[in-house]
Amino acid sequence: MLELFNWLSGSALAQTLTMSPRLYMFVNAAHILSIGILVGAIIPLDLRVLGFFRSVPLNIIGPFLSQTAMVGTALTVAFGVMLFSVRTKEYAANPAFLAKMALLALGVANALLFQVFAPWRQRPVQNCPTALVRVMAGLSLVTWISAVIAGRWIGFV
Structure with a gap:
C-alpha cells in the first residue's frame, strides 16, 4: 500500500495539483x-x-x-483520488x-446489493418495497450522511 501511496504522491497529477x-x-x-x-x-x-x-x-x-447517484459516486471517487494524491500519507493517517x-x-457495497433487490426491477413493479429493501435504504441514508460528516471532519483532526 505504501508503494501505491508513493507512486500516487509522485505522479504528474499530484505534482500539477501541488503547483x-x-x-x-x-x-x-x-x-x-x-x-x-x-x-x-x-x-x-432512500426517503x-x-x-x-x-x-x-x-x-x-x-x-x-x-443512476444519478452512481454518476455522483464515480465523479466523487475520481476527484477524491485526485485530492488524495496531494497528501497521501497525511490522509492515510487521518x-x-x-x-x-x-x-x-x-455505502457502495450497500448500493450494489440494493441494485439486486431494487423494487423497480421486480415484475410486477412494487411501489411498496419489502422490509429488506427499506432496511437497506435506511442503512444507505445513515451511511452517506455519515460519510459526508466524516469528510468534513478530516480538516479538524
Whole structure:
C-alpha cells in the first residue's frame, strides 16, 4: 500500500495539483459538487423507499435517482483520488479520512446489493418495497450522511 501511496504522491497529477492552487481549488470544488450529486440523488431515493413521497411512482423515480447517484459516486471517487494524491500519507493517517473511506466502501457495497433487490426491477413493479429493501435504504441514508460528516471532519483532526 505504501508503494501505491508513493507512486500516487509522485505522479504528474499530484505534482500539477501541488503547483497550481487554482487547479487544486477547481478539483476540490468538483469533488464537493460530485458529493452534492450523489447525496442529492440518494437521499430522495432512500426517503421514497422508506415510505415518504408515496405519490411519486418508485418505478419512475427509482432508476433515474439510482443512476444519478452512481454518476455522483464515480465523479466523487475520481476527484477524491485526485485530492488524495496531494497528501497521501497525511490522509492515510487521518482517522476521519479512514472513517470516510470505510463508510464509502459500506455505502457502495450497500448500493450494489440494493441494485439486486431494487423494487423497480421486480415484475410486477412494487411501489411498496419489502422490509429488506427499506432496511437497506435506511442503512444507505445513515451511511452517506455519515460519510459526508466524516469528510468534513478530516480538516479538524
